[in-house]
Amino acid sequence: MMRPRPCGRLAGWRGGMYPHVPGLYALRGFRLLSGYGEGENARGLKAPFLLAFRLFGRYFIVMGKIKTALEIALERTESIKSDKAAIEQFEAKQTGKRLANSFLENPDKSAKLLEDAIKNASKEQRTSVKEGMFEVFLSRITLPSVQEDEAHLHAVGKGLQIIIKNNLFHSLYRQMLDALSRYLEENVQYEDAVKRQYEPRLRKKEAELSKRYGQSVKLDPFQDPEFVSFYKQNMGAFKANYQAVVDEARQKAVEAFKNAHT
Numbered sequence: 001m002m003r004p005r006p007c008g009r010l011a012g013w014r015g016g017m018y019p020h021v022p023g024l025y026a027l028r029g030f031r032l033l034s035g036y037g038e039g040e041n042a043r044g045l046k047a048p049f050l051l052a053f054r055l056f057g058r059y060f061i062v063m064g065k066i067k068t069a070l071e072i073a074l075e076r077t078e079s080i081k082s083d084k085a086a087i088e089q090f091e092a093k094q095t096g097k098r099l100a101n102s103f104l105e106n107p108d109k110s111a112k113l114l115e116d117a118i119k120n121a122s123k124e125q126r127t128s129v130k131e132g133m134f135e136v137f138l139s140r141i142t143l144p145s146v147q148e149d150e151a152h153l154h155a156v157g158k159g160l161q162i163i164i165k166n167n168l169f170h171s172l173y174r175q176m177l178d179a180l181s182r183y184l185e186e187n188v189q190y191e192d193a194v195k196r197q198y199e200p201r202l203r204k205k206e207a208e209l210s211k212r213y214g215q216s217v218k219l220d221p222f223q224d225p226e227f228v229s230f231y232k233q234n235m236g237a238f239k240a241n242y243q244a245v246v247d248e249a250r251q252k253a254v255e256a257f258k259n260a261h262t
Contacts, residue, residue, distance in 0.1 A: 092125035096132025100159060103133075104140065107155040114162050127261050130163045134257050137163075141250050143242060144180055153177060160253060169256040176249040183242050194234045198227050 099117050103110040114133070121129045140156045142149075157173050164170075202221055209217040221227040 088125060089128045092121065092128035093132035093135075096129040096134075097136050098132075099129075100133040100136035103159055104136070104152065104155050107158050111158065111162065114159065118163070130257075130261065133159065133163055134253075138250060138253055141246060141253065143239065143246055144184055147184060150177075150181060150184075153180065164253070164256045164260055166256040166260065169252050172252050173249055176245050179245050180242065187238070190238045191235065194231055195221060198230055202227065 095117070099110075099114055103114050118126060118129060137156045137159045140152060144150050144153065154177065157170070157177065160173065161170060198221065202219055202224065205224070206217050206219050209219070221231075
């Protein structure tokens with residue numbers, strides 16, 4: 001196979017003498033070929049070059065540009081500035097999360113701390129602090145499992161009032177709280193209704209097993225695969241109605257927060 005012919009070769013190339021050319025020293029066996037043969041271009045300070053290398057028996061030619069030390073230094077400075085700003089925004093967001101978690105533990109005494117943290121944050125970091133708070137509050141908007149969860153939902157509502165100034169959203173949130181206040185009680189009632197509806201079938205199975213084994217047999221409904229399937233189907237449909245209320249509140253919260261900070 002014929003190799004590409006250079007117009008002029010940069011003198012002194014030994015595979016590592018041009019560290020300012022990204023990637024050259026990492027790949028051994030490169031041949032650096034200048035597109036020009038005389039004058040300043042031959043020194044490779046700013047000239048375009050052809051980078052020819054052999055891989056899997058084939059030759060490849062890549063066009064590139066040798067950067068000066070000043071250009072590389074400027075790029076690194078911009079990168080450091082960008083990284084520093086990103087770190088500061090990340091730390092501000094983490095601060096917001098810590099404050100939100102502390103607030104939920106004691107919402108009555110921590111409300112002012114939350115407000116002061118937002119007020120005292122710099123203009124550049126204020127939104128990140130609020131984003132951290134909002135992510136914590138949003139993650140706590142869920143269906144309650146025990147009675148204490150209702151108090152947590154009320155605390156989340158208070159926290160959202162501090163970072164979202166939107167009366168329409170807070171009205172919707174209160175409606176969600178009213179609906180969920182009935183959820184736990186209705187959940188117990190609905191579960192009992194499902195068990196009562198399946199009970200005749202369970203008693204029939206017990207009678208059949210008692211007759212087969214010649215002794216009384218009592219079945220735990222949750223050990224009966226047919227009941228488990230029946231139970232999940234009915235309870236799932238019941239919870240889905242309330243989950244839709246929660247999902248709507250979460251969606252409206254995201255929209256309200258986004259509109260408040262755009």
